[in-house]
Amino acid sequence: MKADMFTQEELRNLPRKGTPQPADHTQHAFYGRDILSVDQFNREDLTYIFRVAEEMRAMVKRFGSVDLLQGKVLANLFYEPSTRTSASFMAAMQRLGGQVIPINNVQYSSVAKGESLPDTVRTLEQYADVIVLRHPEVGAAAVAARYARKPIINAGDGIGEHPTQALLDLFTIYDELGTIDGLKIAMVGDLKYGRTVHSLTKLLLLYRVEFYFVSPPILRMPETILQRVRATDQPYTETDNIHDIIREVDVLYVTRVQKERFEDLSEYEAVKDYYVVDTELMRQAKERMIVMHPFPRVGEISYAVDSDPRAAYFRQIENGMYIRMALLAAVLGKA
Numbered sequence: 522m523k524a525d526m527f528t529q530e531e532l533r534n535l536p537r538k539g540t541p542q543p544a545d546h547t548q549h550a551f552y553g554r555d556i557l558s559v560d561q562f563n564r565e566d567l568t569y570i571f572r573v574a575e576e577m578r579a580m581v582k583r584f585g586s587v588d589l590l591q592g593k594v595l596a597n598l599f600y601e602p603s604t605r606t607s608a609s610f611m612a613a614m615q616r617l618g619g620q621v622i623p624i625n626n627v628q629y630s631s632v633a634k635g636e637s638l639p640d641t642v643r644t645l646e647q648y649a650d651v652i653v654l655r656h657p658e659v660g661a662a663a664v665a666a667r668y669a670r671k672p673i674i675n676a677g678d679g680i681g682e683h684p685t686q687a688l689l690d691l692f693t694i695y696d697e698l699g700t701i702d703g704l705k706i707a708m709v710g711d712l713k714y715g716r717t718v719h720s721l722t723k724l725l726l727l728y729r730v731e732f733y734f735v736s737p738p739i740l741r742m743p744e745t746i747l748q749r750v751r752a753t754d755q756p757y758t759e760t761d762n763i764h765d766i767i768r769e770v771d772v773l774y775v776t777r778v779q780k781e782r783f784e785d786l787s788e789y790e791a792v793k794d795y796y797v798v799d800t801e802l803m804r805q806a807k808e809r810m811i812v813m814h815p816f817p818r819v820g821e822i823s824y825a826v827d828s829d830p831r832a833a834y835f836r837q838i839e840n841g842m843y844i845r846m847a848l849l850a851a852v853l854g855k856a
């Protein structure tokens with residue numbers, strides 16, 4: 522699907538889609554736009570999205586839900602398993618008063634009859650105002666966006682990108698530590714196949730941070746991403762030893778080894794338990810730092826760490842809903 526992918530330049534100038542709205546609804550940069558890659562965002566956009574997410578949080582705490590997106594419909598189309606991304610988009614839409622068409626079991630949809638992605642999205646857009654898509658192939662969201670007349674939000678395209686996760690990750694770092702510039706950020710685990718670390722690294726390049734990429738040798742950060750880091754002159758260190766870096770870091774972003782991406786399962790078995798963040802390791806970490814994880818965790822962080830105030834992963838999950846509320850409102854012209 523690579524041929525259909527957008528250049529960075531195109532991503533920054535995606536056309537607006539959907540029905541034109543009154544001018545006051547269309548001021549924001551994301552109105553009617555696809556959300557395909559973190560390459561679309563600049564720092565100003567992020568500040569705006571974070572401010573709206575904070576408003577969404579205050580609104581949920583106060584009222585539970587509102588009718589901002591009443592009359593709007595979201596099609597939630599998932600070709601790969603998901604708990605958080607799928608449920609948080611649904612919750613986000615419902616808390617804003619909108620409706621959801623959930624398609625989480627494509628094996629029971631016309632996809633199982635051989636329907637193509639372009640036809641599926643062109644069908645769903647007859648019913649919905651925005652489509653959230655998760656797909657196993659890199660570039661699938663870009664393909665869908667080329668065909669759809671309604672905005673497509675990329676909810677993960679294979680080992681490619683997961684832009685909404687990166688937004689909620691960055692929002693969590695900012696929310697927890699009050700800044701992003703100047704932080705030392707370690708990404709740990711499967712940096713080769715983990716799409717969340719690909720998107721988050723690219724997004725962090727808009728700031729001044731120091732990276733530590735911690736992985737088994739066969740799961741190193743792809744060269745394409747490292748090139749991007751080098752191009753911005755941000756310092757980075759690659760290591761396979763978490764003990765080398767644990768005392769330094771402000772953010773420890775842990776990921777699972779992506780079993781479903783391995784062709785040879787014996788390779789997966791060899792690296793699956795490479796890192797375990799436990800209370801012993803946390804004793805060596807700074808007092809003011811956070812541990813994050815996009816989840817699901819499958820053994821990389823022991824349950825005993827959950828009661829440590831530095832464990833931010835459940836707060837990170839909650840933030841996901843506020844970020845997705847902000848994005849839906851922005852794309853639909855109601856932020």
Ligand code: ASP
Pocket residue numbers: 677683716717776777779815816817
């Ligand atoms: N939930 C995240 C994703 O969809 C992380 C993971 O699956 O490990 O990429």
